[in-house]
Amino acid sequence: MTHVPGRWPSALIVGAALVLSIVVGGVPLLAFLRDGAHLHCEYSDVGESAPGTYFCADGIGYIVPVVTTFVIWTLVCAAAIVAMSAWVPAALRPRLLGVFALAPLAYLSWIAAGAADSAGRTSTAQSRDLWTAPMLGVTIVLAAFAVVVLALLVVRGARPRLVLYIAGGALLLAALVAQPGMLAALLLAMGLFGASLILERSRYEPRPTGPSRRAVP
Incomplete structure (x- = not known):
């Protein structure tokens, strides 16, 4: 087997991040789907019910979405590990893992948007208003993180890329503060982004004639 630094x-x-996202983030994920994204909930602001009330399914109703989420994330991790293979160009490996780091975040954001749209159909409130409270702040932070990942696709040079990695890590921590319910997705994203950084730094080897470093093509 060809050695890949x-x-x-x-x-x-990546494997540890997936396990942590399931073991540590499983319960917060269920709570986020129910109480944050309000998946499988109806929003009532008219009639006899108290205005602004969500009526949600019981806990059993969230087993399938949670399991489906972790299955999809497992496939993402498997694809990320494949992307570390020797047949993938060294410069492309960290870039691919950076893109994979967006996947769990995008998936939960998509679920939240769909849940808000569904809840908005049962009330006079606009779907965007139901989405704003749980997701606006974290979406702004994650959009900035996506910009960092896109910049890593094109920026060259060890130092500028390292600065982008540091900025991306800080944004993921900020996203956790903005929406703790997304802990599971953020743990996995941190693992994938951290793995991307390791592959990135491993591309640089000391020159045989001196201490300077060069990128492995």
């Missing part, structure tokens, strides 16, 4: 540490980080 940084592959095994990166794969271990």
